[in-house]
Amino acid sequence: MAVLTVEDLAVSFAHREGRTEAVRDVSFSIKAGRTLGIVGESGSGKSVSLLAATGLLGPGARVRGRAVHQGIDLIAADRAHLRSIRGKDIGFVFQDPLSNLHPLIPIGRQIGEAITAHHRVPRARLRARVLELLNEVEIPRAADRIDDHPVHLSGGMRQRVMIAIALACNPGLVIADEPTTALDVTVQASILALLGRLQRDHGTALVVVSHDLAVVSDIADDVLVMRDGTIVEAGSARAVYTAPKTGYTRSLLAAHRTLGSRSAERAESQRSPLLRVTGIEKSFRTRAAPLLGGFIARRSAPDTAPVLSGIDFEIGAGEIVGLVGESGSGKSTIGRIVAGLDRPDAGTVALGADTYITPGSGRADLAAEVRRSVQMVFQDPYGSLNPRRRVREILEAPYRLAGRSRADARQRAEALIARVGLPADFLHRYPGQLSGGQRQRVAIARAIALGPALVIADEPASALDVTTQDHILALLRDLRDESGTALLFISHDLGVVAALCDRVLVLREGTIVEQGPTAAVFAAPQHDYTRVLLDSVPGRRHREAVDV
Template sequence: MPLLQVENLGVSFRSTPVVHDVSFTVDKARTLGIVGESGSGKSMSLLAATGLLGPGAVVNGRTLFDGTDLVTASPRHLRSIRGRDIGFVFQDPSSNLHPLVPIGRQIGEALTAHHRLDRKTVRRRVIELLDEVGIPRAQERLDDHPVHFSGGMRQRVMIAIALANNPQLVIADEPTTALDATVQASILALLRRLQQDHGMALVLVSHDLAVVSELADDVVVMRSGRVVESGPVDRVYNAPTHSYTVELLEPLAQPVAAPAGPRPERPELVRIENLTKGFRISRKEHRPVLWDIDLRIGEGEIVGLVGESGSGKSTLSRIVTGLDVADTGTVSFRGTSYVASGKRRPVVDPQVRRSIQMVFQDPYGSLNPRRKIAQILAAPFELSTDLPGPQIRRRVGELLESVGLPGDFADRYPVQLSGGQRQRVAIARALALDPALVVADEPVSALDKTTARQIVELLRSLRDERGTSLLFVSHDLGVVSALCDRVAVLHDGVIVEQGYTDEVFADPAHDYTRTLLGAVPGSTRKETVDA
């Protein structure tokens, strides 16, 4: 008998169905992967199956967990099961960990919610859990707050909370989204080890079929609230029967072949020389972030910047855009230095400020939720030009068209747009003043593969049609391989390798570059299949 059996599950909001006739099973000690793009109903199905949807949802069908129907169970009974018999690891640990409560207490609450335990027993168990999920010096970190942990370490804390009561089933909803390749690989390896050690069942939700292939025994593919394909992961991965599964299996972007002839010499647009940056943690402690950075970006060139979380990628991006200042070194735009070293805030010439724009990682946080899209896109013109209102409105329409959005989106608010549509608006805003350089900081990391592919094609067309240069910051080496002319590999604040992308990825000279390439999800399985 399966541990979890979902039968003909349906979910509706205000008589509008969003999940249709979904069925799947999870056997004891096995891993089920559920994949699909954003809005496919993956998370909605699991929330409905475990009774976590609000009163506005109408749920039909059955969800049998160890013989108990969770759809018809009382709220009290559900509370006794969730957290004790079913553990949850959610997508964003920053949003699901309380920022003001020490992590030791947060893990302890998962224990005391279901058991009467004294303080010493709780403390001992919390330390055991932190050790098990790989938090170094666990006993010393109990009183630390989430802000003191990296993204990968916060996710390990979430896994510790999910495992606190030795559940029979753990549901991990996008546990590696927006994590870099090496951290993602470590989280997947941790989940695999814990699943084997505890003999628990695991449901892994992801929009990336390569991630699922690393762990899952079986896979369910969802689209538009329906299951379109299911079966053993090897069969689905190697012989998919549905066109949508084939689409999900396609690489996010195809690597660009090396040119047959000599590579074009591009005039220099931006040069970074001898740049160093650090942050003061306390009166006595100064933590270096960037060391002696040298990098150039040519006119109409796309340069990739790759590295793990905490390597200094975003700090370098902020310095290049004039949002931060270096301790030493210079950044020059067409031969003129525009960011001076020192402690003061950077003062950038208005013309340079217009010529260098930024697209931030989070399309949800970078747009003002209280302003319509028309107001957001009009702001650059209102601040930097003397254009009259009718011309600004026309330019707003042209910007929306340039990023593939309908003109009527101008009257919408960001909340009415999907993640990919919001990122297109952010790109349109960056293009408003026809910049020479756009710095894109992880612009596709939180997007599903279909949406991310569209954003990559959009960025490529900007270079081809407008001649816009790009500094493309990413931990996705597949996208960098396809999009970027040259790549710089950043490790612990130092550029350890740089060169033409095809040459660096085909024959990496540094061990760290080889580590990054080896950590790409699905690479091992792909090599096995090809062999």
């Protein structure tokens, strides 16, 4: 029996010139105990279709069609009914955990609220259930982290909290929108295994929206391929992956990147060192103390947790260096220190012959030339773009700060948005009117505006489908080849790292355990942890099916 049946779904949005049709003639169903994967490029209508079917689109959306759940059409249902089933009968894992978790509420309380919104549970039993969920999604030291706030967690751990919230009431249907975005491969494997156990134990239906074809191939029973708001192919996962019927599906599969599809090796000529990172150490204060009756218990001294230890590496001019490791291993912290956004406890960072980061310095202390020369693309395009500024204002800002005239800044912004593969009319939009992948391209455009010597890219391709990834990777290679820009590329996607990076650094628990040329490290890893990462790369099920 189908848990959710969608029939002839169509969605359009109002704008100044009229209405734009985002989804049309979409029909599918999902049965208990089955997993449906929905794949396609950014902006193809994947997320919009599910948001429309569950009544989560705003008043500017016009939705037609039917979405039947337990005999009731959700599109025609009133708000009271929708509130009664969301979280209890239908769980949601949204794409961006940082924007969907309340920054001022501890994670344990947020998970508990997902339960108490539908059930009356004694306090002791509620806490035990929250701890059970945190352990189930593999949050380390759950009893110690239950009162942490989202800011204290890595991106991967925040996503796991979102999954715990979705599973809190044992719903019959879970809708997961990019559930493994920005997660390292070992955590991806554990999350996919967790969702698989949920289905086996409870007969839960699962809808997974993803741009990552390998992830979908590892978990899905059935697959829908969407393009430009319509379904272009549907069938069993094995049939779609081994015998695709449409040229578009074949192009998506051809663009999918595995560890075998490495970029051509660049000659190891004597590159002049551009960046030197020496002896970096970093610790963070843990939460101050538990709340006791609304008051903070005093401690004699704050607790600290080491994050980085003895970090040493170099990046040559025009070199692309990958930084990989599990969520929470310290990858983003290294990027923020190199960018001057965090201060190290010990060690230095030098650009050329000039040391610009010391234990007492931050970005506010940097010379203007260094700030222009070192730019960053953040992991989260939702949080790094000002939602109240149009794309044109965002892209003009670097040029205006550099002293360019308004007319010159406008012209350069138009050239910049074309360079990252977005149409010129996107300049008039706000970030909230773009898909996740489109927002990330705007963030990359802003970072490269002034031709920096070094770009720190923190998961820049995590929200992008494979065809858009190809465009962005080509853009980054062109930037390197044309202007000699170096890149510190932080990623959990080992396939992307293999295709793009000249060298790779493998980070574990704040220490670099292996580094060297990418092809050599991935072909013959020397450290056990590197081998674990490579063995966890998704897509094995698809590769085995193709080999049969």
